[in-house]
Amino acid sequence: KAGVTQTPRYLIKTRGQQVTLSCSPISGHRSVSWYQQTPGQGLQFLFEYFSETQRNKGNFPGRFSGRQFSNSRSEMNVSTLELGDSALYLCASSFAGTGELFFGEGSRLTVL
């Protein structure tokens, strides 16, 4: 059974640009959530999608957005990038929004 797949694994952007990250959950998992991990703030919840609906959103500015497709794959977008957006972005899936989270290896974003 394939795990959670995130692409790209590494990317470098400059301030003001935008970025789109992709996440393919474990087959059959309908809940996909995103977390931002930084050395200073640790792991912070961004948003969670279930059956294409955003159920919850963390305390992040509107520059951070996401969506989920009918096949449960999810994308997150960050517009007008700032230096502070440099982080590891982790995607996690779960079967029905219960139990443990299954994480991908993350997308490491560097903003110059």
Add this chain to the structure above:
Amino acid sequence: AQKITQTQPGMFVQEKEAVTLDCTYDTSDPSYGLFWYKQPSSGEMIFLIYQGSYDQQNATEGRYSLNFQKARKSANLVISASQLGDSAMYFCAMRDTEGQGFSFIFGKGTRLLVKP
């Protein structure tokens, strides 16, 4: 508000010895669960062990066990017979039951280094 606290930023342990990683939590929900994750340098968070608030016994999974003290609101992870591959970041987490949907609250983590 719910909170997870891990007070040990870094820990050293000699190979083959046991080590305890501390985690305290705060929640007003009588039904909750505590999770432990391992994050190697590759970045992926790996689920290790789960303890439910109503579980009668402490959880165990191979070399991992939980020292769950409900009255003290602590759920410490015990790793027995440490191996070099155990060197990683370890996070304690619980589900956020105060919001909608399905999200977790994580502690700041403990970096464990196993010495040969």
